[in-house]
Amino acid sequence: MRILVVDDEEKIRHVIREYAEFEGYEVKEAKDGMEAISKCKEEDYDIIIMDIMMPKLDGFSAIKEIRKTKNIPVLMLSARGEEYDKLFGFEIGIDDYVVKPFSPKEVMARINAILTRVVKKEDEKSTEGKYIYQGLELDMLGRNVYVDGKKKDLTPKEFELLQYLIVNKNIALSREKILNEVWGYDFFGEDRTVDTHVKMLRNSIGKYRDNIITVRGMGYKFEE
Amino acid sequence: MRILVVDDEEKIRHVIREYAEFEGYEVKEAKDGMEAISKCKEEDYDIIIMDIMMPKLDGFSAIKEIRKTKNIPVLMLSARGEEYDKLFGFEIGIDDYVVKPFSPKEVMARINAILTRVVKKEDEKSTEGKYIYQGLELDMLGRNVYVDGKKKDLTPKEFELLQYLIVNKNIALSREKILNEVWGYDFFGEDRTVDTHVKMLRNSIGKYRDNIITVRGMGYKFEE
DNA sequence: CATAGTTCTCACTAAATTATCACAATGTTA
């Protein structure tokens, strides 16, 4: 398990590193939001521990940016008395927060709690059933799609593509990644094949066509 | 959906409130067992989140009292180090518990899990070995199938296939899965064998043939 | 061991799906 610790105070990064490494985690550090973003582009982490107040780029903005491409769990560190920050944190979906000064043991306990939950969730994913957004309903088990209560017959690829976009909603996905995940690693066709299927999928889901956003120079994403 | 949060720490009540309200729940608070009991007398809640250690009246005693008149699901909060063996031994039937310090997202995940479970339970009605859909009757014990009151002689495989499809109705089943479950894991024949049996089964069940839906690129499902 | 019933494979057909291409439309940059 890999952890990214983001804080401008060297002392804090150090303390968390000590404890986390003791529990067998691999730890990397960043000292501000900008650095965190670039580290996340380089490699994947299982969880990010991030301070809010930092030079260059604050924690919230960094998370917002990172979440555009990756859905990594986040534990926020906030200074005492910053209640409004918490509120904002809920909206961008942080997983937990700890108020400074904290006990390292408590931080580790929370990290462990988050990671067990995430692991469990991924187990359940395969059997998980339904996604509903306004009048768009995706029944993964029954392989049905309803638009405003009306059943739509999607082709297999259309269904799988929609499912993949929705499972990774709000995340920009490159054509390459989509091909790998939906078509499989053994597909060696054109990138643009994705475009054609997006076109057909858009036609199939009526007014929700606009929720499939084109991310220029990259690929597509489903946006709630 | 209405939630009652019972804890003597204002901070904890507040955190849960923020997350729960963000997810659309209506939240009320109580700061000890006595207050919880009186709140429950006033109005109904869909779930109670309750700490164990509280002044005036502890969580267990409060639940015991509330359960005398109402059967509300309960999520318990317990501090680390408290003997939660007690929870298991306890006869009052707690639905879940979370150890402090917890991640708010974890608590929400558990709340959601409990509530969906409760909703599902209410939907379920035991079928007792018999499945009836309109004029289609499947008697699992007697291994008989009736179509509009008329007995149909299915071959063993036809019966087992129909039974499997019906037990998993509204779920799209791959040919592979069907083979594994109906034929057994030691069958190494063709995928398409399933097709042939579906063909025969369809012919055997008259007008209900259309309830066996072909899921293109995947397999089949029985749809009510 | 003969027979009827059942199960499985195969080959063929019809139909649906998919991938690619060419060109149009749109966005971006110098």
Added chain:
DNA sequence: TAACATTGTGATAATTTAGTGAGAACTATG
């Protein structure tokens, strides 16, 4: 604005898939 790059889309050919009939292989039973 012109030149360029990227995405949208219609048409179409190639591929894949499911339905089915015929018959071989298998099984149980007397």
